[in-house]
Amino acid sequence: MGLCVVGLNSLPDSINPSNFPAKLWRLVNNPAYNAICWDHQGEVIVIDQQLFEKQILSPSAITAGSADSFKTTNFSSFVRQLNLYGFKKADPQQDLDGKEYQSFYNPNFKRDQPELVARLRRLTVDNKAKLQAGLNIKCRSPSGYQRLYPDGDDRGTSMRRGKCY
Numbered sequence: 784m785g786l787c788v789v790g791l792n793s794l795p796d797s798i799n800p801s802n803f804p805a806k807l808w809r810l811v812n813n814p815a816y817n818a819i820c821w822d823h824q825g826e827v828i829v830i831d832q833q834l835f836e837k838q839i840l841s842p843s844a845i846t847a848g849s850a851d852s853f854k855t856t857n858f859s860s861f862v863r864q865l866n867l868y869g870f871k872k873a874d875p876q877q878d879l880d881g882k883e884y885q886s887f888y889n890p891n892f893k894r895d896q897p898e899l900v901a902r903l904r905r906l907t908v909d910n911k912a913k914l915q916a917g918l919n920i921k922c923r924s925p926s927g928y929q930r931l932y933p934d935g936d937d938r939g940t941s942m943r944r945g946k947c948y
Contacts, residue, residue, distance in 0.1 A: 793812075793897065794808055794809075794897050794900055795897060795898055795900075795901065797901060798900055798901050803853075803864050803868060803905075804868055804892070804900050804903040805900065806853065807828075807865075807892075808892070808897065808900055810839065811828050811894075812894075816838055816839065817831075817834065817838075818830065818831045818834035818835035818837070818838045818839060819831075819835055819839070821894045822876065822886070825893055825894025825895055826888055826893050826894070827873050827876075827886050827887065827888045828886065828887050828888070828892070829876050829884045829885070829886050830884060830885040830886070830887070831882075831884055831885075832858055832884075832885055835858065835861075836856075836858055839853065840853065840855065840856050840857070840858060840861060841856065842856055862885075862887075865887050866906075867905050867906050867907075868889065868903050868904070868905060868906065869889050869891070869903065869904075869906055870887040870888065870889045870892070871887065871888055871889070872885070872886070872887055873886035873887060873888050874886065889903065891903050
């Protein structure tokens with residue numbers, strides 16, 4: 784894909800490595816996968832759907848047990864997850880041969896700003912209502928993974944467990 788650039792930034796330790804945005808970040812920055820990459824500005828992810836289904840969503844990729852694999856083999860389900868995390872579909876991109884690629888963006892998902900990934904929250908009905916009311920949505924990490932937030936952070940200083948609510 785001549786449309787792509789690979790990023791080299793790693794995520795901050797405060798981000799749960801098992802959640803969808805973290806997996807997506809590692810995939811789009813991993814040069815081993817040429818099915819997904821950044822656009823040249825580093826603000827849009829570009830996906831070759833057919834190759835993505837083979838490399839990342841195929842049953843063999845999922846059974847391989849990669850930490851970056853998703854639980855689905857269906858591209859529509861993957862896109863649904865993107866939508867639940869606030870990604871919007873961008874205009875399709877084309878390479879020099881005229882092949883079209885799916886494109887998605889989120890203002891909190893940029894190649895040179897890995898710290899923004901911590902702002903991504905799953906947009907459930909409850910979370911949407913909290914956002915509309917101007918409330919902060921706190922995210923808890925799954926059991927078995929702990930984060931300690933530094934002083935001065937509006938999320939507090941205690942260790943928290945669980946999931947986004």
